[in-house]
Amino acid sequence: MSITYLEAIREAQAKALADDPRVFIYGQDVGSFGGAFKATKNLAQEFPGRVIDAPISEDAMIGSAVGAAIEGMRPIIEIQFADFSTVGLNQIINNAASLFWRTNVSCPITIRLPSGGTSGSGPFHSQNMEALYAHYPGLIVMTPGTVEDAYSMLLEAVAIDDPVIFCEHKYLYYHLKAEKLPSEAMPVGKARIARPGRDLTIVTYSAMLHEALAVAEELATEGTEIEVVDLRSVKPLDTDTVIASVARTGKLLCVGETFPFGGVTAEVIARVATEAFDLLDVAPQRLNAKDTPVPFHPNLWAAHRPTARSIMSAVRNLLQN
Amino acid sequence: MPQTLVSLEATAKVSSPCEQFTQAFRWMLFGRLLDEKFATLYRGGKIHGGVFLGRGQEAVSVSVGMSLRKGDVFAPLIRDLSGRLAFGEPILDAVRTYFGSSLGPMRGRDGNVHRGRPKEGLVPMISHLGAMIPVVNGMLMARRFQKREGVGATCIGEGGTSTGAFHEALNQAAVEKLPLILVVANNQYAYSTPSSRQFACDDLIDKAIGYGVDGHAVDGTDLTACLKVIGGAVENARNGAGPQLIIAKLLRLCGHGEHDDAHYIDPKLKKSTLGRDCLKVAEEQLVKQNWADSDLIDRWRDEFHQKIEEAVALVQREPGPDPFKENWQAISSTHLVEMHNGI
Structure with missing residues (x-):
């Protein structure tokens, strides 16, 4: 048996939903369709009402995640392609990233960005945004390169009390496989x-x-x-x-x-x-x-x-x- | 620093029209006088950054604040001092944030109108217009998950209706059928830009149907109408009618900020009914109804002046933030703070 990088992301979300009632997933096509890349496959069925289709409104999606986090939820936002996160840039860098500094209220949101190039995807479905988000104070930026990290770091992202930009690489979705999911993980922040x-x-x-x-x-x-x-x-x-x-x-x-x-x-x-x-x-x-x-x-x-x-x-x- | 929204008056139950109107007028007056104090302090060079007044918008703002209950969400904008006070914001929060006191809720890290207590439902605005609407939506979505009650209100100007954020968020609220009350004060100018350069529909209220939400138009200079229409919309939202869009027409009776002399405002507008001062209109009505006389109103004025002077005197003695004691930490996860902070 083997598990792909994409399946690891799906499994991490399933575990986060199962373990913590504060977690919900919000993004375009993430509901019964299971996401553009199937990263939320069957999750809407397994967790009714907690995996929600969003209108094509990245600003509103991320802004509402900030609000939900203020009220004690732990939203996972799936941006369909990392490139589109610029439509929600204001909410990420000005609302989410500044909230704790300004108010002492933490902002535990995870923003999943399907990132990076695959052949034929062109200028608007291939970008890597980690440098952009790393520039702004108040954000954690994760860039997992292995199946094990995709799984454990996504779980960690949900658990962290701060906004996390989770850059998952589309090229690795299907190419990269591991024998099994990890049972332990290196701490976030360690290379x-x-x-x-x-x-x-x-x-x-x-x-x-x-x-x-x-x-x-x-x-x-x-x-x-x-x-x-x-x-x-x-x-x-x-x-x-x-x-x-x-x-x-x-x-x-x-x-x-x-x-x-x-x-x-x-x-x-x-x-x-x-x-x-x-x-x-x-x-x-x-x-x-x-x-x-x-x-x-x-x-x-x-x-x-x-x-x-x-x-x-x-x-x-x-x-x- | 008090840990809760403390105003007892703000949470007091008001029932009769006389009590409600009188209470609303008092918050309007308090807000106006406190605004004027901030303007004076600004002109005296005592305040860092800008000062933005609610002059002419108090009737709208106070009606929002008074229609909300403890446990509801309020995301005010720059002209909502009266609404904040009515919602329960302590005067000290306002004064401390203008002075950058380290004892205030923002501790000098943010200032002036950018203040609030998010955990108590008072959300501090960022400067980007429309950006707070989806935050309120998210707070309401969370409550739905948590099976908690409550509505959320937020205010914006007609200029803010042109932003993408406004569109996305109102549409989102409509799709999710959230108990959002979105109050647009159409004060005819966004900074210096007249509404003719802001939108092309006949009336902003026409937008409600496009979003599939209830729309309510109100004369923003008339406190009675504002209390009725805004209060009614809040009740509609509370009763499950979904998002409520309110368009209040009025005229901004000051500059965009105190740095702005507002020379561009059309004199004809100033002379029109839109240009009425809502505070004067309310005062006249108060007297006409025999709910208060000028002596009583003067006593209220003295009472508020005294509260304001006491607060300012107290806060002026409070320490500002100390850069050497500041931890310069933008995230709450201390173990993930970069050791290379500041290179």
């Missing part, structure tokens, strides 16, 4: 050494984790040991684990699937450069998508975002230094 190594550190998260691991696997056949750090959450960002890895390898490549300006890779490199400059043997490097909207055609799409091939090239360049 994971996905693969130990001594020659170079790749820091990454979400779908790019698997591209990086493929590169590490290939280079191992040449006797080069790459350490891969999976950030798991980009806010909080586990700088200590990153720096400890750089202390071992002296070389840092940071890989992110989304646009280059600002963002997670820039943040990681800024922190390492300001706090652990002496540990670096060579200048740290980063690899991101190109600075254009995400293209539609597979030929362009594959060249727009980092891939195992482009990561390999960046790694080799760094190793030659």
Whole structure:
């Protein structure tokens, strides 16, 4: 028996609904239809009245989640595609994210963002929003890259008393499988050494984790040991684990699937450069998508975002230094 | 800091028309005088940020506040001091938030009109218009889950009806059949923009049918009408009739904020019935009905002046927030706070 990343998300929601009467799910097509990706399949039937179809109104959906949270509920909002969360941006960054700071009343909401590129999805169904939301104070931003994390971190997201932006990667929905659901989990906020190594550190998260691991696997056949750090959450960002890895390898490549300006890779490199400059043997490097909207055609799409091939090239360049 | 909405008067049961009208007038007067004090303090450089007055909108605002009960939800906007007081907001919350006192509900982290006690149903507004409507919706949805009673009211201006948030939220409330009372004070200007540049329908009340909600038009300068129409709408919502949209017509009798001289307001509007001062209209009616005379009203004025002066004197001695004692923590999950805060 195996379980996919998507099924893990569905199972986590089923468990959250079963365990906590304060939890409800609200989003477009999440009810009897089971969601655009089937992440809420059968949940409306299993939990009558608690999995609710929303009108196409991201602002109202998220605003109402804030209100429900004030009254003691723990809403999970499914945004159909992460890209559409910008329609609710105001509610996320100004209402949800500021509530605790302003009023001392916490805002336990989980906003699920089906994120990232799949071939042919084009500019408006492919975006990664983690850098945008990580910019604003008051939000937790999770970017699970494994089936186990998709499950345990989503449960944790619901349990956390603050607004959580849960970036689940669409490319991993069906591709990624595990034998079973985890019974224990690493704490949120801790990065994971996905693969130990001594020659170079790749820091990454979400779908790019698997591209990086493929590169590490290939280079191992040449006797080069790459350490891969999976950030798991980009806010909080586990700088200590990153720096400890750089202390071992002296070389840092940071890989992110989304646009280059600002963002997670820039943040990681800024922190390492300001706090652990002496540990670096060579200048740290980063690899991101190109600075254009995400293209539609597979030929362009594959060249727009980092891939195992482009990561390999960046790694080799760094190793030659 | 008192932990509850304390005003005893606000929660007192009023029954007869005389009692109700008199009580409403007193809140209007209190709100007007407190607003005027804030304006004076602003001009004296004593207040950080802007001051926005409810002048001319007190009858509408107070009718919302008085129609709600303890346990209901109220998300006021910038011109709702009278409604806040009637709902039960302690005067000290208002004064402390204007002064940024660390003892106030917002502790200097937010100020002025951005105050409330969310756990007690008084929701502090953000500046983005329409954004509080879905928050009220969500509070009402939660109550439905929890099998708790109560209605939710929120106020906005005609300018706010042009936002996407307004549309999404009113539609959402209609779809969910929530007991939402959405009160639009059409005060003819959104900052300087006249309503002719804000919407093209003949009357905003026409929007109600499009959303599938009950619509009520009212003369916002007439306290009797406001109490009847807004109070009736609140009761309708309480009785399961779903969202209620109220359009109150009036004229803003001040600038957008105290920084604004409002020179753009059409003099013809000022002379029209829309330009009547609701407080004066109510006072005349009070006297005409023999429910109060000018001596009694003067005594009320003195009473409120004294309360205001006492509150201001107290709060002016209170400490402001101390940046060195501030924890600078935007989330409640202390274990997830970034150690790199502030780099």
